[in-house]
Amino acid sequence: MDPMDAVVHVTLESFDAATHERLTADPVRNTVALTSLDRIRRSPATEEAPILITFHDRGEVVGSLVRTPPWxxxxxxxxxxxxxxxxSVAGRVDPDAPGVTGPRERSEAFATATxxxxxxxxxxRQYRLTTLAPPAVEGTSRMATEDDxxxxxxxxxxxxxEAVPEAPPAPAADAMRTSLRLGQGHALWVIDGTPVAWAAASLPQAGMTRIGPVYTPPAHRRRGYGAAVSAAATQWALGQGAADVLLFADLTNPTSNSIYQQIGYEPLDDWAEFWWKH
Incomplete structure (x- = not known):
């Protein structure tokens, strides 16, 4: 008889009690779960209820699976x-899930098994900051406010x-106001008073902060603004007490991967996202 079993948690409090020590012991690998669940804790009224599953081997928690709809x-x-x-469990409790993301070996195994x-x-590719090296780029940074x-x-x-066209629509204005209200960092790179690039940073969780999204409008690209605003968001995160500052770069974009390494990030692991075809 297989000793492995699964528990579907009906409350975030129950899931936290089972997984807090496990997830926070490796905040780098568990960055997405930690930041997304923290967002729900801080603003539960604006989020859909998450799907929370833990896996147990002879009574010991050995893993988990999380979904924060619509993702x-x-x-x-x-x-x-x-x-x-x-x-098996996910298909029963959440048949409408659109896909899976995570470190390639794990997400691909899940996608294949369905x-x-x-x-x-x-x-x-997941990156982690070593020593920040801000680039010398025209302009200055500032943190965004409600006016932005x-x-x-x-x-x-x-x-x-541009980057995630299959993503479901979201109430962007409400989400952005909530993010600012909760104190998340949104750095802008500014030239002569005009913002030309943006990078977001999460509040630290277990000493970990993740940078993203990073966006520069097409008219302002290839001038170093993306690197500069990423460095500014990183500096904000360090100022918030983050020990591990992370980010993800699209592997099909060699420019961004190169830029992040130039400002002090080192590659850690490759992740992949799979969506079911309908």
């Missing part, structure tokens, strides 16, 4: 020997349309 399952903490069980026809929609919501919403929508 795919997050498989960073999914043990490979629990994949078949995870697919037996569904899927496509890889995103291949990224309209601009940030437009840029976020442009970023999603």
């Amino acid at each position: 795919p399952f997050q498989a960073a903490d999914l043990p490979l020997d629990a994949v078949e069980l995870a697919v 037996g569904k026809e899927c496509r890889e929609t995103l291949a990224t 919501v309209e601009l940030l919403v437009a840029w976020r929508e442009a970023f999603v349309a």
Whole structure:
């Protein structure tokens, strides 16, 4: 008899009690779950209820699977020997999930085990800051305020349309105001009073902060503004006490991967996202 079993948690409090020590012990790998669940804790009224599953081996928690609708399952903490069980339970409690994301080996194993026809929609590389090296670029940085919501919403929508076109629509204005109200960092790079690039940074969780999205409108690209605003957001995160500052770069974009390394980030792991075909 297989000793592995799964528990579907009906409250975030129950899930936290089972997984807090486990997830915070490795905040780099569990960055997406930690930041997305923190957002729900801070503003539960604006978020859909998450899907929260833990896996147990002889009573000990050995992994978890999280989904914060409308996004795919997050498989960073999914043990490979629990994949078949995870697919079975997830299919029962959340049949409308659109896909899965996480470190490539884990997300690909989950996607394959579903037996569904899927496509890889995103291949990224996870980076972690070593020593920040801000570039010498014309302009200055400032942190965004409520007055910048309209601009940030437009840029976020442009970023999603370009980088994650399969993403479901979201109430961008409300989400952006909530993000600012909760104290998340939104850095702008400014030339002669005009913002030309944007980078967001999450509040530290277990000493970890993640940078992203990073967006420069096409008219302002190839001038170093993306690197500069990423460095500014990184500096903000360090000022908030972050020990691990992370970001993800699209592997199909060699420019961004090079830029992040130039300002002090080192590659850690490759992630992949798969969405089911309908």
